[in-house]
Amino acid sequence: MQRSSPAIAALCVSVFVVGTAEFLVAGLLPQIGSDLGVSVAVAGQAVTAYAIGTVIAGPLVAMLTVRLPRKGLMLTLMAVFAAGNAVSALAPGFPTLLAGRVLASTGHATLFALTLIVATTVAGPDRAGTAIAAVTSGLTVANLLGVPLGAALGQDLDWRFPFAVLTALALLCLALMAVTLPRVAAPPTSVAAEVAVLATRPVLMCVATTAVGFAGVGAVFTYVAPMLTQVSGFSPAAVSWLLLAYGVGSLLGNLVAGRLADRSAGATLRGVFACLTVLLALLPPAVLHRPAAAVAVLGLGLLATATVAPLQTLILRRAGAAPTLAVTVNVAAFMLAHAVGSVIGAGVVSTAGLRWTGLAGAALSLAGLLLSYLAVPRRSPRPPTTNSASPPTTSSTSPPTTSSTSPSATVRMLHDRRR
Incomplete structure (x- = not known):
């Protein structure tokens, strides 16, 4: 690269x-x-x-x-x-x-x-x-x-x-x-083609996974600072350092997830959501003890943005030759997820207290995990990596590839044009 x-x-x-x-x-x-x-x-x-x-x-x-x-x-x-x-x-x-x-x-x-x-x-x-x-x-x-x-x-x-x-x-x-x-x-596409790609089940499931699963992070992170001061007993200065650690963890988690997504975006996504669900479920007892709370914040940082690369990779692979609208909607879904998660977290804080936002986040992350299985079947094959200049082959059992069924068609086509 x-x-x-x-x-x-x-x-x-x-x-x-x-x-x-x-x-x-x-x-x-x-x-x-x-x-x-x-x-x-x-x-x-x-x-x-x-x-x-x-x-x-x-x-x-x-x-x-x-x-x-x-x-x-x-x-x-x-x-x-x-x-x-x-x-x-x-x-x-x-x-x-x-x-x-x-x-x-x-x-x-x-x-x-x-x-x-x-x-x-x-x-x-x-x-x-x-x-x-x-x-x-x-x-x-x-x-x-x-x-x-x-x-x-x-x-x-x-x-x-x-x-x-x-x-x-x-x-x-x-x-x-x-x-x-x-x-x-x-790209050789049209508005109708972009809308048609967005309406396909795999793309819709990826967008739904983003909107629901990432909301779990929003439900917790929006209120993490007051939770650390009022529940865990950290000073404001200590919380600033913990948030810095959270940010560094987010950067590292994002980069590592990107490399793993090159090998298997689906497996990476499911692994991140599974770990995120467990971490958020353990957050209520963890925040009662400062060492455990610090570890939980660092872990949340590592996992929070690790969903971005695999989700966007999956969207690109499934969007075929008309990816722009699908990726744009998925970007908007991340923002919507954060807003919805904040509202859900506010409801938990007002009814049960700051300590319990982790349970709401865990439920949303678990829902994202379940949706990820619909977006990416567990044994979904990885897109072929053969040279796109090779002549296509067809047979009675393998229909010709089209823009809607070739997961990485756009990336390959544009890459070849640049070459």
């Missing part, structure tokens, strides 16, 4: 910048509210506006741009993202800030999806999981460093400054992608 390293690095940095924008506002709510004359609760709607914009606009943008060349589309979406952050930085009032957030979010899911598709194209079909993990590590680093640093800058200087920095970084990413990314023609 040496020749593809500059492109992969540019995509990783782009995901870092876009991922930082997603949660940046959460650390700036008091400053935004004070400056724009709204309450903290109202200021929090800037987070909601970005999430809603991503979930709704993502599939629409993916369908409207399905026949456009991939590189040009990515550069355009990054430019729109930069413009949205510039509007947010210069917003004279809260409605304008909301408009900037929505504008920045419109291309989020599609841009994220295209980074994964292009990454697997330049890396080759046999390194799809590794390429996806490398790119999505940018999102992990955003949560680990980008969001806290942005919040610190906003608190020390002005809440507008982080948005200005994001604008500059987005323009830098645009330049990096323009230089490093290969020209990738639009």
Whole structure:
């Protein structure tokens, strides 16, 4: 993957910048509210506006741009993202800030999806999981460093400054992608084909696995800081270090899962969900003891993002020659899962207390595990790795391969074009 390293690095940095924008506002709510004359609760709607914009606009943008060349589309979406952050930085009032957030979010899911598709194209079909993990590590680093640093800058200087920095970084990413990314023609597909692929049972099951299984992480992680202070008895400073360990664990878990997904995405996914279910089920007794709680937080970090690479790899393999809409919807499903998990966790906290969010998370992760068996039969064969230039063969028992039945057709076709 040496020749593809500059492109992969540019995509990783782009995901870092876009991922930082997603949660940046959460650390700036008091400053935004004070400056724009709204309450903290109202200021929090800037987070909601970005999430809603991503979930709704993502599939629409993916369908409207399905026949456009991939590189040009990515550069355009990054430019729109930069413009949205510039509007947010210069917003004279809260409605304008909301408009900037929505504008920045419109291309989020599609841009994220295209980074994964292009990454697997330049890396080759046999390194799809590794390429996806490398790119999505940018999102992990955003949560680990980008969001806290942005919040610190906003608190020390002005809440507008982080948005200005994001604008500059987005323009830098645009330049990096323009230089490093290969020209990738639009796939020979249509809106009808993209919708048809999304509606197939394997793809729908993968999306459902994402939406349900990842919600288990959201149900717990949203309330992990107060749980560690109020139940486990850690100091706020100690919790900060534990969250740092969680972030480092997430980065490592994502990279390891990517390599394992190259061997067997289905087995990797089931293994992660099984371990996650057990860990979350043991969380209520573990948080009563500080050493056990620390180990549980590190374990949660290792497993939380380890579902991303195998799930996205499976989506790409099952989407055939029309992957953009399916991958975009799956990206939106991750965001939806986090939001739904947070709501479920809030219900558990209000009725039973912080200690018991792990049980809700375990139930959701177990549901994700069961859905993964429907998405990927246990003995599902790994996609062939023969040279795609070889002539196809048919027989009376083996029907010709089509775009809907060739799991890695898109990645191979685009990779061969680049070659």
